[in-house]
Amino acid sequence: MFPLTEENKHVAQLLFGTGTCPRCIFRFCGVDFHAPYKHSYEELLNDIQKFLKDELILEVPNPPLKKIRLQELEDGIDNPSQNGENKISVIEDGSIASPNSNLNVNVCNVCLGILQEFCEKEFIKKVCQKVEASGFEFTNLVFSVSFPPQLSVREHAAWLLVKQEMGKQSLSLGRNDIVQLKEAYKWITYPLFSEELGVPIDGKSLFEVSVVFAHPETVGDCHFLGKILPDCFKPAQNKQSVFTRMAVMKALNKIKEEDFRKQFPCPPNSPKAVCTVLEIECAHGAVFVAGRYNKYSRNLSQTPWIIDGERKLESSVEELISDHLLTVFKAESFNFSFSGREDVDVRTLGNGRPFAIELVNPHRVHFTSQEIKELQQKINKSSNKIQVRDLQLVSREAIGHMKEGEEEKTKTYSALIWTNKVIQKKDIEFLNDIKVV
Template sequence: MPGFQEWRKVCSMFPLKERDWPIAQKLLTSGACPRCIFRFCCVGIQTLYRLPLQDLARDLHAFLKMGQKDEPQAEGNNEEDEPPSKRLRLEERGAEEQSALASDGNVALPERTPTVCTLCLGILQEFAQKDFVRKVCQKVYSAGYQFASFVFSVSLPAQLSVREHAAWLLVRQEMGKQGLSLEKDDIVQLKEAYKWIIHPLFSEELGVQIDSKSSFEVSVIFSHPETDGDCHFLATACPDCFRPTKNKQSVFTRMAVVKALEKIKEEDFRKKFPCLPSSPETSCVALEIECNHAAVFVAGRYNKYSRNLPQTPWVIDGERKMESSVEELISQHLIDVFKADSFNFSSSGREDVDVRTLGKGRPFAIELVNPHRTQFSAQEMKELQQKINSSSDKIEVRDLQLVTREAVGHMKEGEEEKTKCYSALIWTEKPIQKTDIEFLDDLKQELQIAQKTPLRVLHRRPLAIRPRVIHTMKTEYIDEHHFRLQLKTQAGTYIKEFAHGDFGRTKPNIGSLMKTTADILELDVESVDVDWPPALDD
């Protein structure tokens, strides 16, 4: 006959209270694994879940077979409301009382745990082992990512929520018999218990720490085809929770199932689904093991020296109009070095294909999607900048640097309040003298203009009248039909339209001010007055 010390040892390993005994027995006999039994008994000791499953099953059986409702409690687990007179020693019990957990006709305990848990479908069994961790880590190694920490995420089959709901109803009913209540949130969530077990194994195998804020994510998507039908009755009971979407192959998403379970009445649920469900024949399968790194951002300024180079690829009706673009000349080098899947290019404004960008250049940022390499020294970034600049005489970049997603927002902040400086070569139909353009220099007050959306961009911009400001103008006479005009304007001003008027859609304009027909022959962006990104030392 087991002694009291042995009883204390088992109790210290499994800190279940007297109220948990009938619950643990019913869950075990229905096919729940020991770890799921602990979850539904609200045991939150992480180290307990990490013990070998075989040991947990063996000792849990011993614990249940030894106990009765009035068995003595282990140290640290005494019920405060239990009188000392009820704390009898185990060896005083007869053999007849030890043969069952309780004397109310509970079924006998199974000799071994079912192969596949009816509640976790194998997640806390097969997939909480070192062999599975090694399989996932092999995927990580082969993907070739550079990372100093990682976050692990799992996607579980939606039907697990149905099975857990059924078990919760049963456990809540058992606790109700004892005058106790159990909320769903009191139960240890499956994902939580799984991470308690799996995180230390991953950290040991990969040699880095788990960090919920890490930019590198390892994810596993589980499925269980055998029990896919568990959710189907909910579509009839709560049809408004399951609506087809374009991107989802199944309407039975986890969120939809959870929403339906919150809505369905308990009696309706019990009529359609057993409490507890039967044990499946097969475990879950790891449908996908994926690695993904959060995007990194590279910023800088670019100069464009060609009048035959668009900022972004120029494609009309599927036909490419220009051989390359600023975006491509810069991004291709970044894609190669960062080993990214794709990119997104943005800039502080844009210039037309025939407009050069001079001076300190135009600020730009490139989002590199799912990069495999992310750590670069200042010297390596400088070498990358030199590589871009030596690859083409059409562009040049400066101040190339890694920035945060939040910092990219500074490039767009107050964009229309910023100023830009231009140099334009103007042609006039009427012959002019130097004195004919001097009045433009003498406009002391800022010139207010109204620009209706230009005809050339009307296909991609909404029709509107936009007020803009010409801050300063300075002229340089060339000959009787040409002069150069230096302008400082509000960002977003259409300079070409300010020159020729766009059939009267920009008022006033150079032509109307000079009382002649005027047009722009060449345009250069001299400066974009956005103080970003920070200038780097050459």
């Protein structure tokens, strides 16, 4: 069922005539239910043209989409990178990563092709092939997208245009009345990703698939904001540009409508090309393994003993345990924690010292109790200097409990003493009566 009514016709005609795509028209007309967005772009284009047939000027002056190659994306599926397997570059020599370049459509002046090209089934399949080739083990996932900040500027311009036209009819349109681009994108793509990968999309999943978009052609759209509201754009660590999405949104909330209109066209101009995909990245949240270790060597440090770049001892407790865990979990790195410390020449006996290891970005995360038991045995057989017990997968919170227990735990020390005379009962009583000051 087509979601627009006669009441929406004027706004739909205005937006479509200035180069806005059908899905963005739905957003500005307040269509807040999922079904209409999920139809293919070709279907939506036909439907909107039929809806506006009495008033539509079919000769749209926008240039056609720039044709592109998908060879790099496809090559990456057949030959995944060994060094950067989690991060896939999709741009080469300015090529535009658009999966449906054969569609005879114009690039939307608001979403820059996001709701045209990048929510169709062909693109979803390409992303899913990358995910499956990444080697991660997962039963659910979080899907996230990062859009170029200039999309917020273009949406603001389109909102001011529609708001002005609706005002002529004594109607109002608040910014919150517009369906957010990211929401609409999720409505369309979540079911497609879930169906293609065969797993649910769960906001609490530790496995995340992220797609980062860019649009070099319009990167200057935000620059006028920096001149008018410089306080909104402060340099930040790990940010290549001051024009972040949050900074742009902050500026758009502050700028006066008349100042915006003087600096930026309403409606926004139509671009020549769709967005590019900067990267498709897979990452898994850390998992934690804990247990206890005994140390039997008097020549083994707890952590690698390196001074001025020179290794003092051949190995350490940390290395003897972590090397096995890194291999089995296929993790990128680790962080080791111990409940207290002991000197190099001190053994750790009894029930052993508690330890925990955080495995960063592991590719394998699901283990049976038998597999964990076998991993423990493998560690113990690999060296006579240490033994591990009670090895288990734990939560992040359990690591905090281990640290809290450092202040409360009880240690027992034993020592062998030689004397020149036989120890009498009165000597023991004398020692027991000594008070610690």
